[in-house]
Amino acid sequence: MKKVSKRQEDILAFIKDEVRKKGYPPSVREIGEAVGLASSSTVHGHLARLESKGLIRRDPTKPRAIEILELDNVTEIRPNVVNVPLIGKVTAGLPITAIENIEEFFPLPETFGTSEDNLFMLEIMGDSMIEAGILNGDYVVVKQQQTANNGDIVVAMTEDDEATVKRFFKEKSYFRLQPENSSMEPIIVEQVSILGKVVGVYRQIH
Known part of the structure; x- marks a missing residue:
């Protein structure tokens, strides 16, 4: 050497x-x-x-x-990985997919998807999805898309410009964003923007 x-x-x-x-x-x-x-x-x-x-x-x-x-x-x-941008925490305010909000890139196995899938990661705050196995402090891997099927876990932007991770349901005259926590009530909105579908969860063991 x-x-x-x-x-x-x-x-x-x-x-x-x-x-x-x-x-x-x-x-x-x-x-x-x-x-x-x-x-x-x-x-x-x-x-x-x-x-x-x-x-x-x-x-x-x-x-x-x-x-x-x-x-x-x-x-x-050169691992068989895709470098996924870590956007930040799921919080109210600015659109979470803004490029200036990227904190770092995180390498994940291509089993989560490829670079063509426009993946991003978010840190979860709160316990609203614990019954789906998504805990406070976990990172969700999200495939960026604007549509979702009933029952999909999505990142959604509500009418109040609040980004949230919930299970998505389209009802007759409204949208229901259902938490996976039996102690919490669903969010009912007339309009919602889908930012992406959750395709995986990453948890760091300390």
Whole structure:
């Protein structure tokens, strides 16, 4: 291996270890946390130096796409994943799919969908969907679409411009957004905008 600093050795080792454990490389933030660097620009600087020494190669068009290049072996880390934007929490106010609200990209297996499905993720606040297995603090994976079938779990924008995750039902003269919590009442509205259909749930175990 070409001469590198101790910090760069640690970064390289962490990337390899994460790929072995998870199947995809870590984010810049995760690298910084692992090696004790608070500034993402400092991490980018170390990655750039590793790249200039021919030890890694990055694809700037794909988050987390990193190749580790070694003398006798080339390990390409391009997992079969789709990078899904994490929009934020389900809250009232601005449209949640606005590009400026994207917090980061999260790599998920393509079993959730492909890049053509226009997926996004939201963090759930509250207990309104606990009986569907969606808990406070979970992340829902959402396929962006404007229509839904009765019984689908959707992200919907109500007349009051409040974004909510509920089970969707179209009745004769109104829409019913049904929580999956027997202690809560449904939301009844005359108009509703469907922002997407929930296709999966991601939960971090602490």
